[in-house]
Amino acid sequence: MIQREYNEILQKLKEKYFGIGSIKCPVLEGQKVFFNRIGFRHFLRTKRGIRPISDQIRRFHLFLMHIPNFIFSKDVQVTYSNRGIHDKSSSFIILSEQIQKEVSVKVIIRKNKAGTLYFISIMDF
Numbered sequence: 001m002i003q004r005e006y007n008e009i010l011q012k013l014k015e016k017y018f019g020i021g022s023i024k025c026p027v028l029e030g031q032k033v034f035f036n037r038i039g040f041r042h043f044l045r046t047k048r049g050i051r052p053i054s055d056q057i058r059r060f061h062l063f064l065m066h067i068p069n070f071i072f073s074k075d076v077q078v079t080y081s082n083r084g085i086h087d088k089s090s091s092f093i094i095l096s097e098q099i100q101k102e103v104s105v106k107v108i109i110r111k112n113k114a115g116t117l118y119f120i121s122i123m124d125f
Helices: 003-020 037-044 053-072
Strands: 022-025 031-034 077-081 091-100 103-111 117-124
Touching: 003 037, 003 053, 022 053, 037 053, 037 117, 053 091, 053 103, 053 117
Parallel strands: 031 117
Antiparallel strands: 022 031, 077 091, 091 103, 103 117
8 A cells, every 4th residue: 555545544534533522322321432532543553563554444444434333333242341451540341243244343442530431442353
């Protein structure tokens, strides 16, 4: 993929991502899930460094194709985790759903100490 194509896809993602602001999630009792710079940065980086372009693009497409419907869905499975990846005052909520016969999507949401929910990541498995 040439740099120009990557930049176009990245720009489209930025516009969509930051244009969302927040989405009320029915399976989380209508709480708002916010889309901020931390979740966006996770598309591009891990704690070990920059993600490979192919991984970034895969995540971009998952987000662009599935995130709004996924968050609004009442059919997702909800799992709670207190793994304390970022700090001990956060917990994580994992929303997962099968979107095709052999493809499932997982969305990771961070819940901070104040109870605010933030999108962190999307992945297929």
